[in-house]
Amino acid sequence: MTLTPDQENLSLIAPELPEILVRRYRLLRKIYYSAPVGRRSLAAYFQVGERVLRREIEILRDQGLIAVESRGITLTSAGESLVTSITPSLKSFLGLTVLEEKLLKLLKVKDVIVVPGDLENDEVVLWEMGRAAARILRECLKPGIVLAVSGGTSCAAVADMLPEAPAPSGIKVVPARGGLGEVVDYQANTIAARVAQKLRANYRLLHLPDSLSQEALQMLLREKKIKEILDLINSASILIHGIGTAEEMARRRGAAPEEMERLREQGAVGEVFGFFYNNRGEIVEHIPSLGLYLEDLGNRVENVIVVAGGRRKAKAIVAVVGNHPRDFLVLDEGAAKRILELYSRKGDTPPSEECPHVMSPWNAENNLSQL
Amino acid sequence: MTLTPDQENLSLIAPELPEILVRRYRLLRKIYYSAPVGRRSLAAYFQVGERVLRREIEILRDQGLIAVESRGITLTSAGESLVTSITPSLKSFLGLTVLEEKLLKLLKVKDVIVVPGDLENDEVVLWEMGRAAARILRECLKPGIVLAVSGGTSCAAVADMLPEAPAPSGIKVVPARGGLGEVVDYQANTIAARVAQKLRANYRLLHLPDSLSQEALQMLLREKKIKEILDLINSASILIHGIGTAEEMARRRGAAPEEMERLREQGAVGEVFGFFYNNRGEIVEHIPSLGLYLEDLGNRVENVIVVAGGRRKAKAIVAVVGNHPRDFLVLDEGAAKRILELYSRKGDTPPSEECPHVMSPWNAENNLSQL
DNA sequence: AAAAATGGGTCAAAAAAAGACCCACTAGGG
């Protein structure tokens, strides 16, 4: 609606423009993140013929945006600066800026960043979200604070994209919660350590065995060392976490059929490091562990940075971050549009009011479903 | 240089964009001015095959910008508003806005309007200039003033494009100078009358036979009626005129070879209703007639609106309007770029600093020369 | 009523794009 009239006009007079634009942008972005990279890898990634990709490569080369050498394709400095500088205009062109505004109103969070693309078609989107979250994180950092990070691929992406540069002094990085069985790269402990390293900050970890009983946890709580780190964790003023769909997370934890059934009955849709949320944003269940007490989170944590992408996570995102005025929400186009769809279906806004452009990966919507 | 970064980026990532954009814009503009119009006429006009034009038409139809009926092709209301609303952004996209700024500095006139295209390839540009000039004119009008208009196709275009709407009361329209043999449609008298009619204003004409001797003119001066209208003319506070190249105007007037030679010797390059200018902006010769005394024009006329287009008129334009702080200059892209070329060749600015886009009519520069 | 212009349809030729290879070369790991 509030599209720049120029750009509205441009796509009227040149309807093929959005497609070209998105295609080239995605290509550049992919090269940016995985350079040096070869034609064939790229073609496989975008699921197009090698020849058609070659043509695009030739165009971009002629434009001086990429350098194609025998080691692979790399962005030139011009290309690099383009990829970063075009993002805002592309976002407004694709209507993502208005998307952000709508979500801001709907979810009542502190700020919303929508990244172009859909995590489910294009894994680069994950890094892009990570980059956006990392930028927010750096702005929130103050001397002496405690930063709690959660596990998962999204948080790992934040750690990856965080620029290696000293942070204000005295910052401590801790995991938000102790050992919730994951691949080690995606464990909160690992990520906390990596973030700390990037920030040149200290960190404390909380190593716990998976799936302990309540009694065992109570025992551990009496350990001085553990109590110490738990207090540290609960004094965090920044929290970064991703969001999982309840079903997927339960399945991944190997939940028993009756547990699954209970979750379903309780209407669990979203999950945040072991806590399950229903549609009204209430915590309906949690996996026994130690760490941040989510229930009274609002009283202590100043900034929560939530990173989640992929259209299938839309419901979970709404459930988790709805009406959290302390949250920054970083998500992708796919999830954002899906969320608005859900809301408009509920009758909050006329359903016909749709987003103007389709984020077509290489061509049309067939790619939207695959991968 | 001061291009919007967005647009700079857009043409980097989509190099085919400027071409498409200009092509479609020209097509829409042509339809706008000569609707309803048929495929074949359009194809002939743009000198392209009928089939390729048909494809463009289909695209624009699918975009809802044009309506194609059996009477011909017309702009829809969407298309109409697009054509007018896109002009500013297209101008900035094509670098015309910076062109205007440069010319403003160089020529030291009051304002410069550069219209996209080149009169020599695309006659529609003439109407476009006329529209721009008409807009300026309307802004200059005040009650009771006298408006002097000159002859020529450019002024005729202004009259054509002037919206039919009442002007402030008491305005009088007069020809700038008496009968300088032209086709009747392009005579100052005719145009003055048409302008007056559009403005619902009064007009007075000055009918003189062509090429009178000085003695005869002196005699006429003593006629009361003539004296009266001459005084009126010389009390004009707005003047609209075109510009001719010295050579062309002399030839068109059927000047004798020795006259031509003399003009050349005196370095005459530009012409304004019978007055010939050299490169330094001095009047070196004039055809005997009656009307506005150009020599001390600056003292009386408040606003001069100069309309001229076509790259071959570049020199003439510079000669005539250079350093006239009372002049509005309306010209086309072709003339504007040529003027900057001339200046940069003189070393005022580095010659490498070129305009980024080529106004390619249907395809590339071959069309720049023809017609 | 005739003539000129309109949009739409069709089919073959031409051009552009895409697919499917192969080759020489480089880098990186055993």
Added chain:
DNA sequence: CCCTAGTGGGTCTTTTTTTGACCCATTTTT
């Protein structure tokens, strides 16, 4: 050290798109 996986570039054929050259029925204009 070699060897393998990955790189860009070349080239051929096939496919798709674009373009050219028509004709036709209809409408508009003269």
